[in-house]
Amino acid sequence: MRIPDHALRVDPARCTGCVECTRACPAKAIRVRDNVAQVLPERCIDCGECYRVCPQRAIVPVTTTHTDVSTFKYKVALPSPALYSQFGPSTLPEDVLQALLSLGFDLAYDKAYACELVFADVKSYIEENYAGEPFISPVCPAVTRLIQLMFPALTGQILPFRPPREVAAKAIKADVTGRLNIPEDEIGVIHITPCLAKLAAMINPPTAERSSLDGAVGISEVYGSMLVALKQAKSDRKARSMHHSSGAGIGFGRAGGEVADLGIEETLAVSGVMDTIKILKDLERGKLRHIKYLECQICPGGCIGGPLTVQNRFIASNTITEFVKLFGARPDIEDMMKAGGHEREHFRLSKAILPAAIPPLDADTSFAIGKMRLREDIFRKLPGKNCAACGAPDCMTLADDIVRGHAKIEDCVFIRADGRSE
Ligand code: SF4
Numbered sequence: 536m537r538i539p540d541h542a543l544r545v546d547p548a549r550c551t552g553c554v555e556c557t558r559a560c561p562a563k564a565i566r567v568r569d570n571v572a573q574v575l576p577e578r579c580i581d582c583g584e585c586y587r588v589c590p591q592r593a594i595v596p597v598t599t600t601h602t603d604v605s606t607f608k609y610k611v612a613l614p615s616p617a618l619y620s621q622f623g624p625s626t627l628p629e630d631v632l633q634a635l636l637s638l639g640f641d642l643a644y645d646k647a648y649a650c651e652l653v654f655a656d657v658k659s660y661i662e663e664n665y666a667g668e669p670f671i672s673p674v675c676p677a678v679t680r681l682i683q684l685m686f687p688a689l690t691g692q693i694l695p696f697r698p699p700r701e702v703a704a705k706a707i708k709a710d711v712t713g714r715l716n717i718p719e720d721e722i723g724v725i726h727i728t729p730c731l732a733k734l735a736a737m738i739n740p741p742t743a744e745r746s747s748l749d750g751a752v753g754i755s756e757v758y759g760s761m762l763v764a765l766k767q768a769k770s771d772r773k774a775r776s777m778h779h780s781s782g783a784g785i786g787f788g789r790a791g792g793e794v795a796d797l798g799i800e801e802t803l804a805v806s807g808v809m810d811t812i813k814i815l816k817d818l819e820r821g822k823l824r825h826i827k828y829l830e831c832q833i834c835p836g837g838c839i840g841g842p843l844t845v846q847n848r849f850i851a852s853n854t855i856t857e858f859v860k861l862f863g864a865r866p867d868i869e870d871m872m873k874a875g876g877h878e879r880e881h882f883r884l885s886k887a888i889l890p891a892a893i894p895p896l897d898a899d900t901s902f903a904i905g906k907m908r909l910r911e912d913i914f915r916k917l918p919g920k921n922c923a924a925c926g927a928p929d930c931m932t933l934a935d936d937i938v939r940g941h942a943k944i945e946d947c948v949f950i951r952a953d954g955r956s957e
């Protein structure tokens with residue numbers, strides 16, 4: 536089995552084995568063994584909940600280093616719209632893009648504009664193809680991975696569109712190569728990201744399509760340097776040429792931005808990992824048949840609530856509200872498409888998103904049924920306290936790990952204390 540890569544690692548020197556991360560992980564993807572947390576790569580959805588809760592800062596994001604970025608001849612910053620929300624409403628998107636240039640990028644591309652372009656086509660697609668079941672947003676990679684793993688029957692409902700960051704990265708490379716005659720492999724498109732999931736999706740895309748992005752740097756990693764660069768950027772406000780998006784594209788930085796841009800009535804926007812899991816369960820139960828488009832974002836409040844952001848998400852949301860007022864609704868999309876030279880086929884996925892469910896207890900169905908019975912028997916012997924002291928998040932998961940050969944019943948502290956394993 537192909538083991539996916541992820542955008543976090545555990546620093547064993549810092550980890551105390553406190554199991555906070557094990558309890559917080561919605562995918563049951565962490566075990567503490569020998570007092571050190573281990574992430575199970577085949578289960579992790581890159582939501583970043585473990586990173587948020589670790590009291591020792593032992594969960595470390597694995598983002599692109601300055602050295603990695605410097606290897607590219609032509610460096611392009613592709614900021615999430617959430618970056619615009621981090622500095623308050625007096626810092627305009629054009630200032631943010633200008634400041635990114637001061638940090639050493641050759642080009643800073645307004646990704647919010649790509650969101651508008653792609654979603655104009657998404658709207659037509661929904662209107663033409665809706666057949667009684669909602670389409671699910673393809674934008675948040677942690678949601679895509681969650682669906683692949685925990686709701687495999689819903690993968691066919693994820694809109695077959697490339698996320699705007701991928702569309703933008705591909706278009707930028709074609710444009711720079713055409714204009715400046717720089718080979719694509721010497722162009723580095725670096726996403727300035729609010730979360731771990733975007734980097735993980737770049738390393739390990741949900742389809743077999745290769746990512747057009749070359750790296751991702753957390754907003755929190757550039758924030759300090761941006762504050763310094765912004766002082767100069769504001770005093771130089773000479774050109775607005777880099778910022779093209781309206782309030783609609785900037786609104787993609789927070790929950791509800793996609794559905795606001797679509798302007799379709801039968802839509803629903805949900806954010807936060809537990810609420811996303813709940814709504815996907817309702818979708819499986821057939822409760823959302825009246826909905827045409829379901830926007831889900833794993834972070835609370837959307838990308839402005841990402842684990843690598845700096846600003847309080849409620850303050851960030853206020854800043855976006857100001858920008859939505861200031862920059863207004865999207866201009867005519869057909870004009871934008873012509874001006875940008877964009878072809879709609881670049882928006883569509885060429886390969887389907889497939890389920891990636893956890894393997895069954897045994898490849899042979901009859902053995903798998905036997906192992907399920909064994910798991911139930913083991914579970915009944917466990918105390919049912921779900922204390923996580925064994926290093927698994929709950930007793931049923933420990934029973935599952937035992938059947939799979941990854942743990943033993945004596946890992947339960949109560950069984951050990953009683954001296955009973957039979
Ligand atoms: S939260 Fe997890 S990674 Fe952090 S110290 Fe506790 S066990 Fe280790």
Ligand code: SF4
Nearest residue numbers: 560579580582583585
């Ligand atoms: S990123 Fe999310 S799914 Fe992955 S180990 Fe951390 S909490 Fe679990």
